[in-house]
Amino acid sequence: MGFTQDRSADLAGAIDPAKPTSVILLIGDGMDDSMITAARNYSVGAAGRLALDELPFSGAMTTYGLKVGAGPDYPIAYVSDSAPTASGWSTGKKTVDGRLSQGPSTAATVPGEDYETVLEKFEKAGKLTGDVSTAEITDATPAAAASHINARACQGPANMADCTAAKKSNGGKGSVAEQLVDSGVDVLLGGGAARFAQATDAGPTVLDYAKSTRNYAVATTAAELDAVTSVATKPVLGLFSSANMTRKYAKLEAKAGGATTPDGTCAAQDRGTQPTLQAMTEKAITLLDNPNGFFLQVEGASVDKAEHERDICGAIGELEELDLAVKSALAYQKTHPDTLVIVTGDHAHSTQIVPDDFGGSMTATVTAFDGDPMTVAYSSSYAGTPPQQATHTGAQIRVAAIGPQAANVTGVIDQTDLFATMLGRTPST
Amino acid sequence: MGFTQDRSADLAGAIDPAKPTSVILLIGDGMDDSMITAARNYSVGAAGRLALDELPFSGAMTTYGLKVGAGPDYPIAYVSDSAPTASGWSTGKKTVDGRLSQGPSTAATVPGEDYETVLEKFEKAGKLTGDVSTAEITDATPAAAASHINARACQGPANMADCTAAKKSNGGKGSVAEQLVDSGVDVLLGGGAARFAQATDAGPTVLDYAKSTRNYAVATTAAELDAVTSVATKPVLGLFSSANMTRKYAKLEAKAGGATTPDGTCAAQDRGTQPTLQAMTEKAITLLDNPNGFFLQVEGASVDKAEHERDICGAIGELEELDLAVKSALAYQKTHPDTLVIVTGDHAHSTQIVPDDFGGSMTATVTAFDGDPMTVAYSSSYAGTPPQQATHTGAQIRVAAIGPQAANVTGVIDQTDLFATMLGRTPST
Ligand SMILES: [Mg+2]
Ligand SMILES: [Mg+2]
Ligand SMILES: [Zn+2]
Ligand SMILES: [Zn+2]
Ligand SMILES: [Zn+2]
Ligand SMILES: [Zn+2]
Numbered sequence: 124m125g126f127t128q129d130r131s132a133d134l135a136g137a138i139d140p141a142k143p144t145s146v147i148l149l150i151g152d153g154m155d156d157s158m159i160t161a162a163r164n165y166s167v168g169a170a171g172r173l174a175l176d177e178l179p180f181s182g183a184m185t186t187y188g189l190k191v192g193a194g195p196d197y198p199i200a201y202v203s204d205s206a207p208t209a210s211g212w213s214t215g216k217k218t219v220d221g222r223l224s225q226g227p228s229t230a231a232t233v234p235g236e237d238y239e240t241v242l243e244k245f246e247k248a249g250k251l252t253g254d255v256s257t258a259e260i261t262d263a264t265p266a267a268a269a270s271h272i273n274a275r276a277c278q279g280p281a282n283m284a285d286c287t288a289a290k291k292s293n294g295g296k297g298s299v300a301e302q303l304v305d306s307g308v309d310v311l312l313g314g315g316a317a318r319f320a321q322a323t324d325a326g327p328t329v330l331d332y333a334k335s336t337r338n339y340a341v342a343t344t345a346a347e348l349d350a351v352t353s354v355a356t357k358p359v360l361g362l363f364s365s366a367n368m369t370r371k372y373a374k375l376e377a378k379a380g381g382a383t384t385p386d387g388t389c390a391a392q393d394r395g396t397q398p399t400l401q402a403m404t405e406k407a408i409t410l411l412d413n414p415n416g417f418f419l420q421v422e423g424a425s426v427d428k429a430e431h432e433r434d435i436c437g438a439i440g441e442l443e444e445l446d447l448a449v450k451s452a453l454a455y456q457k458t459h460p461d462t463l464v465i466v467t468g469d470h471a472h473s474t475q476i477v478p479d480d481f482g483g484s485m486t487a488t489v490t491a492f493d494g495d496p497m498t499v500a501y502s503s504s505y506a507g508t509p510p511q512q513a514t515h516t517g518a519q520i521r522v523a524a525i526g527p528q529a530a531n532v533t534g535v536i537d538q539t540d541l542f543a544t545m546l547g548r549t550p551s552t
Numbered sequence: 553m554g555f556t557q558d559r560s561a562d563l564a565g566a567i568d569p570a571k572p573t574s575v576i577l578l579i580g581d582g583m584d585d586s587m588i589t590a591a592r593n594y595s596v597g598a599a600g601r602l603a604l605d606e607l608p609f610s611g612a613m614t615t616y617g618l619k620v621g622a623g624p625d626y627p628i629a630y631v632s633d634s635a636p637t638a639s640g641w642s643t644g645k646k647t648v649d650g651r652l653s654q655g656p657s658t659a660a661t662v663p664g665e666d667y668e669t670v671l672e673k674f675e676k677a678g679k680l681t682g683d684v685s686t687a688e689i690t691d692a693t694p695a696a697a698a699s700h701i702n703a704r705a706c707q708g709p710a711n712m713a714d715c716t717a718a719k720k721s722n723g724g725k726g727s728v729a730e731q732l733v734d735s736g737v738d739v740l741l742g743g744g745a746a747r748f749a750q751a752t753d754a755g756p757t758v759l760d761y762a763k764s765t766r767n768y769a770v771a772t773t774a775a776e777l778d779a780v781t782s783v784a785t786k787p788v789l790g791l792f793s794s795a796n797m798t799r800k801y802a803k804l805e806a807k808a809g810g811a812t813t814p815d816g817t818c819a820a821q822d823r824g825t826q827p828t829l830q831a832m833t834e835k836a837i838t839l840l841d842n843p844n845g846f847f848l849q850v851e852g853a854s855v856d857k858a859e860h861e862r863d864i865c866g867a868i869g870e871l872e873e874l875d876l877a878v879k880s881a882l883a884y885q886k887t888h889p890d891t892l893v894i895v896t897g898d899h900a901h902s903t904q905i906v907p908d909d910f911g912g913s914m915t916a917t918v919t920a921f922d923g924d925p926m927t928v929a930y931s932s933s934y935a936g937t938p939p940q941q942a943t944h945t946g947a948q949i950r951v952a953a954i955g956p957q958a959a960n961v962t963g964v965i966d967q968t969d970l971f972a973t974m975l976g977r978t979p980s981t
Contacts, residue, residue: 125644125969126960131569132980134959140560156585156612157900157947164946169616169628176964181611183585183950187598190924199598199922202907215554471586475904475931476946478631484932493628495619497946500931502904503913517593517905517926518586519950521612523963530563531555533962534952535605540554551561 137179142547143463143527144416145250146241147408147452148212149175151445152205152264153427153438154468155520161435161476161499162442165389168492174450175466178523182533184541185519186211186470189219189227197227202517205427206275208469208538209267214238215542223263223299224271232285237271241545242308245418251309251354252417253407257368257400257441258424259315261299264469268420270302279318279329292324304333309354310410310419312403314364316343333360344396348403354410361403369394370425371440377433377487377501387490389436401447408455416461418545421448430472431512433501435487438474456526463529465541467522473502473513485510566608571976572892572956573845574679575670576837576881577641578604580874581634581693582856582867583897584949590864590905590928591871594818597921603879604895607952611962613970614948615640615899618648618656626656631946634856635704637898637967638696643667644971652692652728653700661714666700670974671737674847680738680783681846682836686797686829686870687853688744690728693898697849699731708747708758721753733762738783739839739848741832743793745772762789773825777832783839790832798823799854800869806862806916806930816919818865830876837884845890847974850877859901860941862930864916867903885955892958894970896951902931902942914939 151158163173188203188211200207200220207218210225216238219227226235242252256265261278277286279300289295296302300318303311319330333339339360342348351359372389376382384390398406404421411417423445429437449466456462477486477500484500491497501513522541524532531544580587592602617632617640629636629649636647639654645667648656655664671681685694690707706715707728718724725731729747732740748759762768768789771777780788801818805811813819827835833850840846852874858866878895885891906915906929913929920926930942951970953961960973 125966125972127972127977129569129957129960129977129980130962131567131957131959134962135564135567135981138560138564140558155947156949157945159612160614160946160948163614164616164628164630169614169630170966172964176612179963181963183588183605183610185589185592185598187593199593199920199924201593201598201905201920201924201926471905473904475902476630476900477931478943481943482940491628491630495628495630497630502906502929502931511911514907514910516586517589518584519589520585521948528558528560530560531558533559533563534608534610535601537554537599543554543556548556548558551558552564 134179137525138530139527140550140552141527142550144461145459146463146545147419147421148545149445149449149452149466150264150420150422151426151442151468152422152424153430153470153472154442155471155518157476158426158438158442158472158474159521161474161497162439164491164497165439165489166443166492171492173446174453175446175523178466178525180525180529180532181521181523183519183535184467184522185537187517189217191219191228191230193229194227202515203470204515205263205469206267209264211538212541213240213267215539217539221275222273223267223275225273231274234273234288240268241542242268242418243306244546246307250416250418251411251413253310253411253419254308255403255407255420256313256422256424258313258422259318259366260303260311260313261315261318262424264422264424265313265420266299269306269308270299271296272299279321280323281321290324300329304329304337304339304360307337307358309358310407312361312407314362314366314368316362317365319362345398345402346396348398348406351410359410363397367425367428368397370429370437371444372436374432374434375436375487377435377485377499379485382487383489389439389489400444401451404448405451408451427472430474433485433513435474435489435499453525461527463524463526463545465522465524465532468520471516471518471520473516475500563608566954567959568956569979569981570956571979573890574888575974576848576850576891576893577974578874578878578881578895579693579849579851580855580871580897581851581853582859582899582901583871584900584947586905587855587867587871587901587903588950590903590926591868593920593926594868594918595872595921600921602875603882604875604952607895607954609954609958609961610950610952612948612964613896613951614966616946618646620648620657620659622658623656631944632899633944634692634898635696638693640967641970642669642696644968646968650704651702652696652704654702660703663702663717669697670971671697671847672735673975675736679845679847680840680842682739682840682848683737684832684836684849685742685851685853687742687851688747688795689732689740689742690744690747691853693851693853694742694849695728698735698737699728700725701728708750709752710750719753729758733766733768733789736766736787738787739836741790741836743791743795743797745791746794748791774827774831775825777827777835780839788839792826796854796857797826799858799866800873801865803861803863804865804916806864806914806928808914811916812918818868818918829873830880833877834880837880856901859903862914862942864903864918864928890956892953892955892974894951894953894961897949900945900947900949902945904929
């Protein structure tokens with residue numbers, strides 16, 4: 124058990140103060156230390172190691188946000204949603220719940236100042252860019268990379284109730300879907316086809332607009348994605364699901380008195396023609412790989428979505444899929460050492476690993492890789508019918524990295540610190 | 553906000569592959585990433601930094617244990633108590649709940665194999681040793697450093713119901729209290745005077761035995777501790793409280809519907825003549841400081857004990873006190889760079905930072921340093937009258953270090969890995 128060698132020389136050898144040429148940022152939405160541990164226990168055992176465990180530099184990252192107010196000093200929100208957290212690393216600045224790469228303001232419906240994102244800065248530097256998620260590609264995490272809007276709900280032109288100023292017909296930048304294709308991200312892969320089937324204010328659907336005005340090639344199945352071999356002349360928009368993509372495992376929902384599956388293991392479910400997150404990540408890397416460098420954000424989105432539903436199998440499966448994407452990113456980094464790879468979450472979540480005899484609260488038990496039972500319980504108010512969703516929590520979360528300037532994730536950092544690290548800090552040596 | 557410089561050079565400069573001369577291990581019982589974040593928010597603000605945040609090397613540490621069984625392969629316990637976890641870093645080996653520096657066995661009442669501890673190995677190497685806690689000094693965490701017994705409850709000679717084979721009158725090593733003074737730890741400071749007032753099987757109290765047979769000088773107040781200036785001729789036993797030492801803050805117990813204090817802040821409470829954890833730590837370092845080196849374990853014990861009681865103020869205060877002890881240890885390390893300082897917890901716990909509108913579960917709200925409300929909720933079964941205590945949880949926890957071989961806490965490690973690191977690994981360069 125454990126490791127036998129002093130790691131000092133290995134760590135010294137892994138320090139690279141150069142600015143990164145390329146950056147791959149892999150996010151598990153809601154992936155905190157508790158969920159990583161639960162997935163490790165289930166998938167490889169308590170003493171096993173995930174790919175994301177193996178990055179040489181690691182630290183703790185704070186994820187707090189702001190609340191709307193009169194400003195200029197806004198109240199602190201000790202628990203945040205996925206919009207301000209993704210905006211944090213995307214722009215280097217804090218903002219309020221629901222907001223995408225825009226500053227705080229007096230109310231949720233009042234737009235803040237647009238903040239330029241890492242992805243946009245890479246674009247300006249003439250580098251290629253990619254944005255990949257298992258959620259709707261217009262969901263908060265991927266949206267923050269390349270759109271600016273006061274309310275995350277405004278994903279398509281038919282969803283603009285809280286964002287009237289942003290409507291294109293009002294002279295705004297449009298919905299998240301419109302902004303993503305306007306930004307010209309070279310590789311956009313995920314779910315959310317229904318948003319792109321909505322009519323723009325000008326008439327055609329967002330998808331038609333993406334194809335005819337923004338020159339996007341469109342893929343809707345794993346096979347169609349496989350067939351894409353270059354983004355040199357056309358960026359690619361992959362929409363593999365109407366809404367969020369299908370999770371690896373069927374749901375196991377915690378309930379009062381305890382839930383489990385017939386044999387204690389999570390059941391794989393049919394994902395039809397959808398590509399896996401690893402397949403999307405490998406394709407994105409292949410398409411973006413170029414001597415000038417690229418920025419790629421990859422999200423395992425439904426760790427969070429399953430946790431909200433108290434679905435331990437859904438969350439574990441999504442984390443397993445993200446871990447395979449990490450494995451692919453690390454393989455690329457090994458042959459392209461000028462690439463910085465960062466793996467982290469956006470905020471902590473509800474799942475707690477609890478004793479087997481935990482009792483009354485909503486729990487589920489699975490048989491872990493070691494062959495022994497692991498029980499989880501969920502933070503929740505349990506109020507209402509049905510009980511409210513399990514909620515985000517405010518703990519700092521793990522961040523890990525390898526490659527140029529990866530040392531900047533050690534100790535305790537804030538997620539806004541990733542912004543300068545991904546853009547490349549002035550080398551210290 | 554955030555840091556502006558690339559940290560690569562600083563981190564490279566902090567790597568020291570030499571074996572440490574001295575080791576100071578500071579433990580917050582139950583101190584996981586969630587509790588660290590809650591204490592930081594309350595004490596210095598969401599963007600503030602605790603002393604324990606500032607150590608240059610950091611990682612995640614797994615804390616699982618074993619369950620009793622036929623062996624040789626024992627079932628995994630994904631949530632552990634303080635006995636096997638402290639035994640893990642003390643001995644480098646896993647064991648079962650309730651057990652102190654002994655291996656697993658078929659039942660809780662059946663002794664396992666004694667495992668030699670880091671403290672004992674330092675003693676054998678002719679170095680000085682110290683063991684400091686705000687709990688009874690016979691409680692699981694300090695006990696594991698220098699005693700070996702099948703059940704942690706066997707703290708004094710009158711508490712041996714589950715440890716009959718260990719009774720001195722049965723030819724055993726005796727209770728934890730007896731073993732601690734038999735081990736000759738040079739500096740033993742904490743609570744638990746009532747255990748030492750118990751009669752040994754031979755007749756005199758443990759305290760009398762400690763003084764007359766084991767040559768201990770005894771201190772019972774901060775002033776008496778102040779007066780101790782050397783352990784060259786007599787080791788020192790400080791017992792400052794009948795049971796656990798008094799917490800910094802009065803209790804704020806979470807309840808259904810939410811609890812708070814009149815002004816939102818935690819109220820300091822009278823601690824009489826008890827020294828603070830920082831005072832005990834500074835005195836221990838002063839007494840142990842010598843060219844040949846020492847091992848010192850310091851525990852902020854009641855982070856855990858307060859969390860069990862859903863007492864957020866108690867837990868925050870105890871973490872603040874530990875953080876001051878960390879500050880003192882770091883100041884010593886700065887002038888004694890051959891000292892390895894490690895700061896971590898033993899296992900995760902129940903406290904979650906939740907949204908303000910969390911609702912029904914047991915919550916408490918305090919006004920954090922930023923001036924804004926922070927709400928916490930607790931894992932618990934809520935069954936029984938009164939409801940069961942909040943429980944330990946199974947998440948990996950933060951570990952941080954500075955000094956020789958501190959790089960060995962980076963990435964993902966198990967708490968048993970600390971054993972070889974504290975003893976000093978073969979330098980890699
Ligand atoms: Mg997301
Ligand atoms: Mg303890
Ligand atoms: Zn999220
Ligand atoms: Zn969420
Ligand atoms: Zn403990
Ligand atoms: Zn405990």
